[in-house]
Amino acid sequence: MKITFLGTAAGLPTAERGLPAVLVEVEGEYILFDCGEGTQRQMAKAGFSLGKRMNVFISHLHGDHVFGLPGMIQTMNLLNRVHPLHIFGPPGLCKFIQSTTVSTMSEPTFQLAVEEASQGEVFSCKNYRVEGAWAEHSRANIAYRLTVGGSRGTFMPKKARRLGVPEGPLWSRLKGGESVRLEDGRVVEAAEVLGEPMPGRVVVYSGDTRPSEAVARLAKGADILIHEATLSEALLAAAERDGHSTASGVAKMAADAGVGRLILTHISARYKDPAVLLAEARRFFPKAEVAEDLASYELKI
Amino acid sequence: MKITFLGTAAGLPTAERGLPAVLVEVEGEYILFDCGEGTQRQMAKAGFSLGKRMNVFISHLHGDHVFGLPGMIQTMNLLNRVHPLHIFGPPGLCKFIQSTTVSTMSEPTFQLAVEEASQGEVFSCKNYRVEGAWAEHSRANIAYRLTVGGSRGTFMPKKARRLGVPEGPLWSRLKGGESVRLEDGRVVEAAEVLGEPMPGRVVVYSGDTRPSEAVARLAKGADILIHEATLSEALLAAAERDGHSTASGVAKMAADAGVGRLILTHISARYKDPAVLLAEARRFFPKAEVAEDLASYELKI
Numbered sequence: 001m002k003i004t005f006l007g008t009a010a011g012l013p014t015a016e017r018g019l020p021a022v023l024v025e026v027e028g029e030y031i032l033f034d035c036g037e038g039t040q041r042q043m044a045k046a047g048f049s050l051g052k053r054m055n056v057f058i059s060h061l062h063g064d065h066v067f068g069l070p071g072m073i074q075t076m077n078l079l080n081r082v083h084p085l086h087i088f089g090p091p092g093l094c095k096f097i098q099s100t101t102v103s104t105m106s107e108p109t110f111q112l113a114v115e116e117a118s119q120g121e122v123f124s125c126k127n128y129r130v131e132g133a134w135a136e137h138s139r140a141n142i143a144y145r146l147t148v149g150g151s152r153g154t155f156m157p158k159k160a161r162r163l164g165v166p167e168g169p170l171w172s173r174l175k176g177g178e179s180v181r182l183e184d185g186r187v188v189e190a191a192e193v194l195g196e197p198m199p200g201r202v203v204v205y206s207g208d209t210r211p212s213e214a215v216a217r218l219a220k221g222a223d224i225l226i227h228e229a230t231l232s233e234a235l236l237a238a239a240e241r242d243g244h245s246t247a248s249g250v251a252k253m254a255a256d257a258g259v260g261r262l263i264l265t266h267i268s269a270r271y272k273d274p275a276v277l278l279a280e281a282r283r284f285f286p287k288a289e290v291a292e293d294l295a296s297y298e299l300k301i
Numbered sequence: 302m303k304i305t306f307l308g309t310a311a312g313l314p315t316a317e318r319g320l321p322a323v324l325v326e327v328e329g330e331y332i333l334f335d336c337g338e339g340t341q342r343q344m345a346k347a348g349f350s351l352g353k354r355m356n357v358f359i360s361h362l363h364g365d366h367v368f369g370l371p372g373m374i375q376t377m378n379l380l381n382r383v384h385p386l387h388i389f390g391p392p393g394l395c396k397f398i399q400s401t402t403v404s405t406m407s408e409p410t411f412q413l414a415v416e417e418a419s420q421g422e423v424f425s426c427k428n429y430r431v432e433g434a435w436a437e438h439s440r441a442n443i444a445y446r447l448t449v450g451g452s453r454g455t456f457m458p459k460k461a462r463r464l465g466v467p468e469g470p471l472w473s474r475l476k477g478g479e480s481v482r483l484e485d486g487r488v489v490e491a492a493e494v495l496g497e498p499m500p501g502r503v504v505v506y507s508g509d510t511r512p513s514e515a516v517a518r519l520a521k522g523a524d525i526l527i528h529e530a531t532l533s534e535a536l537l538a539a540a541e542r543d544g545h546s547t548a549s550g551v552a553k554m555a556a557d558a559g560v561g562r563l564i565l566t567h568i569s570a571r572y573k574d575p576a577v578l579l580a581e582a583r584r585f586f587p588k589a590e591v592a593e594d595l596a597s598y599e600l601k602i
Contacts, residue, residue, distance in 0.1 A: 011379050013342040019372070037372040038339040041314040063375040067368070071320070071338040074364040078312050099400035104364045 001026050001148050001201055001299045003224065005265060005291040006042035010230045010244075011064045012269040018042050018293055019064045020266055022205060022226060026148050026301070027127050030054040033144060033205040033226075039068035040075050046294055050076050051083070055123060057130060058089030059207020060141035061096055070100040077108050084111035088123060088130075090140040091116045117142060119214070133218040135209030137243035143206045143215045145222065149301040150200020152177050152190070160193045201299050204259070208266065210240060211249045216257050223299060225259040226291070228266035232276050247277035251284035265291040302327050302449050302502055302600045304525065306566060306592040307343035311531045311545075312365045313570040319343050319594055320365045321567055323506060323527060327449050327602070328428050331355040334445060334506040334527075340369035341376050347595050351377050352384070356424060358431060359390030360508020361442035362397055371401040378409050385412035389424060389431075391441040392417045418443060420515070434519040436510030438544035444507045444516045446523065450602040451501020453478050453491070461494045502600050505560070509567065511541060512550045517558050524600060526560040527592070529567035533577050548578035552585035566592040 002025045007018030019036025023043070030052055032039070043050065050072065059065055069087070076085065085108070087093065094114045101108065119142070123130045128148045135141040155175045157167075165171065165188055170180045179189045204219040206227040219225045230244035239246050247264060254262040262285045267274050274290040281288035303326045308319030320337025324344070331353055333340070344351065351373065360366055370388070377386065386409070388394065395415045402409065420443070424431045429449045436442040456476045458468075466472065466489055471481045480490045505520040507528040520526045531545035540547050548565060555563040563586045568575050575591040582589035 012376055013345060015342075015346045018342060037369065038342055041316075041319060041339055044314060045316045063372055067372040067375075068338065071364055071368040074368075075313055104362050104367065104397065 001203075001301050003203065003226070003297045003299065004046055004048075005263075005293060005295050006039050006046065007036045008265045008267055008291045008293050009036075009064075010228075010266045010268045011062075013038065014269050016272075016293065017267060017269070019068065021068065022265070023048060024146060024148075024203060028052065029127060031128065031130075031146060032056045034059055034065045034207065035068040035072060036064050037067040037071075040072040042294065046296075050079055051081055053083045054085060055130075056085070056087040056089075057117075057122070057142075057144050057205075058087065058093060059135070059143065059205070060090055060137060060139045061092045062139055062208065065207070066093075066096060069097065070104065073097075073101055073108055073112065074104070076110060081108075081110040084113060086113045086115065086123070088115050088117045090118075090142055092140070131218070133212075133214040135207055135215050136212040137208045137210070141207050141209060143204065143209065143212070143218055145218045146203045146205070147200045148203075149198070150202075151198045153195035153197045156193055156195060160188075163188050163192060165193070201301055203299070206245075208244060210243050211245050211253050216253050219254065219257040219259055221258050223260045224263060224297065225254050225257070225261070226263050226265055227254065229264035229277055229281065229290075230266050230268050232271075233280055247281040247288075248284055251281035251288050254285050254288070261297075262288045263291050263297070264288060267291075302504075302602050304504065304527070304598045304600065305347055305349075306564075306594060306596050307340050307347065308337045309566045309568055309592045309594050310337075310365075311529075311567045311569045312363070314339065315570050317594065318568060318570070320369065322369065323566070324349060325447060325504060329353065330428060332429065332431075332447060333357045335360055335366045335508065336369040336373060337365050338368040338372075341373040343595065347597075351380055352382055354384050355386060356431075357386070357388040357390075358418075358423070358443075358445050358506075359388065359394060360436070360444065360506070361391055361438060361440045362393045363440055363509065366508070367394075367397060370398065374398075374402060374409055374413065377411065382409075382411040385414060387414045387416065387424070389416050389418045391419075391443055393441075432519070434513075434515040436508055436516050437513040438509045438511070442508050442510060444505065444510065444513070444519055446519045447504045447506070448501045449504075450499070451503075452499045454496035454498045457494055457496060461489075464489050464493060466494070502602055504600070507546075509545060511544050512546050512554050517554050520555070520558040520560055522559050524561045525564060525598065526555050526558070526562070527564050527566055528555065530565035530578055530582065530591075531567050531569050533572075534581055548582040548589075549585055552582035552589050555586050555589070562598075563589045564592050564598070565589060568592075 006021035009017035021039040024031040202222040229247040307322035310318035322340040325332040433443040503523040530548040
């Protein structure tokens with residue numbers, strides 16, 4: 001699994017930082033978190049192909065997180081993309097995609113599915129699953145938890161028989177993680193008949209948010225937490241007013257949530273050098289890092 | 302007057318070429334032709350400020366020429382822009398701006414005026430004027446002629462009196478370039494009472510177009526013609542089908558139109574090295590050039 005920061009700026013792009021987008025590559029598929037203006041060009045610079053399988057997860061509908069979508073869709077069209085493109089995000093996303101593609105006639109020739117998401121499970125497939133939690137910002141904003149390669153424990157038929165569960169549909173439901181009620185009224189939990197689960201690798205992406213308990217819960221035990229840290233603690237009042245986090249606020253939360261690695265992004269244009277953010281984060285999370293455009297992080301699945 | 306190419310790609314951005322935008326700086330004001338995705342970031346890279354006086358002239362509503370507008374407007378908002386922003390372009394522009402700014406709530410706090418333009422005079426102010434002509438593309442497309450610093454000849458009162466034109470409103474109309482009819486029925490042309498006109502400096506920008514007589518007329522005698530040259534002559538059929546020009550087609554037209562300098566832009570992503578386009582253009586226009594991103598050209602006013 002490879003995580004590449006395509007854009008690490010906050011609302012204003014700079015010569016050094018493009019607008020927000022993070023691309024995770026898993027088994028040759030792409031998972032894109034946010035799609036700020038310029039994302040398709042950053043992808044070209046980093047050598048990613050717009051023809052590959054990809055799902056997009058949008059945190060919120062502020063322009064700096066979505067204005068790369070119409071151009072990316074148009075370019076996929078020009079390139080005769082074959083794979084469908086699924087885009088998930090908060091309410092309003094369908095209207096945004098519809099109005100921007102229709103008004104410039106770049107309505108896609110490939111299958112484009114736009115799904116308005118909420119908290120809880122947003123998407124799952126063979127290789128990964130994504131859950132959401134409502135973050136706290138000035139607009140409806142979803143933080144995402146990506147789990148790659150995790151699996152439920154192996155089903156143990158002997159145990160199921162011993163508990164009196166007859167082979168058939170009830171076994172399937174237990175394998176799927178559900179609990180089942182037997183004819184005699186007893187309830188058998190999946191955990192009773194499944195081996196040790198494989199936890200998988202977990203990456204949590206925050207979008208814009210002030211420090212949020214829901215995001216903290218979502219980040220619990222994550223291998224990597226990618227979190228906005230727009231401002232330093234010196235600008236706490238502005239951060240609170242605008243629904244943003246400070247570097248130390250995030251670092252405290254990350255330490256409490258027991259994440260393995262903390263990468264700060266969404267860096268305000270005022271910090272030509274993000275050293276001040278890094279220093280204050282490291283007081284609470286000694287290995288905190290600040291993302292740079294086109295930097296990649298590998299994570300073994 | 303300084304002309305800076307912010308993006309020189311055709312529909313697909315590459316690592317080397319951003320999407321179309323050309324910025325002309327005149328007396329500290331900006332005149333922007335097209336605004337492809339990523340324009341605001343290219344402006345940051347080139348050191349241009351989004352707070353300055355600026356008018357934008359859009360050639361047509363294909364995404365690669367306009368998808369930089371919503372983000373630029375949002376950034377101007379974040380920066381508390383004071384000056385109004387005027388955007389001119391073909392029909393459909395108002396709807397595009399309206400739908401993209403409203404759906405992401407980046408409706409501007411400064412005065413944003415969007416004007417659907419046509420051929421003929423599009424805009425004029427103290428420092429410059431802009432005329433348009435319909436180019437030939439798969440969508441309504443305007444080529445623009447920018448004249449900077451030109452003026453009509455000085456009015457000569459003696460000559461006017463000698464021709465029997467009474468001082469007053471008729472003098473004003475002659476100064477403005479009109480012809481007037483005197484009481485005795487004679488017609489006096491402005492040229493008879495005005496000195497040698499100052500031609501001004503002329504830059505013509507094509508947008509996407511197949512070779513077009515209207516664009517050729519618009520370019521007549523221009524100091525600089527900036528023209529799309531998406532493809533080489535080897536792909537003439539594709540160029541004709543998609544409403545684009547080949548490098549040699551443009552060069553022939555530029556030579557016939559007697560322009561001073563020809564700069565080719567809107568270079569297809571297939572040309573990693575545009576040498577083939579340059580070579581074929583130079584057969585007909587020996588000093589033809591191919592624009593590169595962030596290259597600037599000075600022109601004395």
